[in-house]
Amino acid sequence: MQAFTKARTGDTPDEIWVLEHPPVFTLGLAGDAGNLHSPSNQIPLVQVDRGGEITYHGPGQIVVYLLLDLRRLGIFVKELVSRIEQAVIDTLADFGIQAERHPGAPGIYVSEQPGVPPEWIGAKIAALGLKVSKGCSYHGLALNVATDLEAFKRIHPCGYEGLKTVDMQTLGIKDNIDTISQRLLQHLQKQLMPS
Numbered sequence: 001m002q003a004f005t006k007a008r009t010g011d012t013p014d015e016i017w018v019l020e021h022p023p024v025f026t027l028g029l030a031g032d033a034g035n036l037h038s039p040s041n042q043i044p045l046v047q048v049d050r051g052g053e054i055t056y057h058g059p060g061q062i063v064v065y066l067l068l069d070l071r072r073l074g075i076f077v078k079e080l081v082s083r084i085e086q087a088v089i090d091t092l093a094d095f096g097i098q099a100e101r102h103p104g105a106p107g108i109y110v111s112e113q114p115g116v117p118p119e120w121i122g123a124k125i126a127a128l129g130l131k132v133s134k135g136c137s138y139h140g141l142a143l144n145v146a147t148d149l150e151a152f153k154r155i156h157p158c159g160y161e162g163l164k165t166v167d168m169q170t171l172g173i174k175d176n177i178d179t180i181s182q183r184l185l186q187h188l189q190k191q192l193m194p195s
Helices: 002-007 077-094 177-192
Strands: 015-019 024-027 045-047 054-057 061-069 099-102 105-110 124-133 136-144
Touching: 002 136, 015 177, 061 077, 061 177, 077 099, 077 105, 077 124, 077 136, 077 177
Parallel strands: 024 045
Antiparallel strands: 015 061, 024 054, 061 136, 099 105, 105 124, 124 136
């Protein structure tokens, strides 16, 4: 991502990368390593150059890297964040999950709704962390589909002690991760790519 962004010119097409990571904790630029309160020999901690705090990435989680020329798209970072969040909200709605933003806390959280146990109301289901260099973004978002939620118990997710993290599977969604990835990509393209 760094090399791609550094080598970009005004003519370089935007790219969206969709992938899953092996288990890893990542710590953003403003992150406090103390938020990894229960280290694991099996899960490394990697310092990265995105914004945000600590999070976990692993199998069963859709990670989307957004390599976008914001000047060409005519949007600023705050609007980019809002559009990414809306794409995640719309994707979750397609699978029957109501979700919302929380002011001052980037990411997407489960809304109060019928069928969702009270312990999962307000739980974080998607994280967001970006880097902008020379008007171009990289890093992106992570949507928990069928993720190892135990790994999140080793950290204070996004720096918030006691923040619950949930995945779509726990909320009863059994769809294939590829199907969900495709739907998320469609919503991101709708939000971010000029028609």
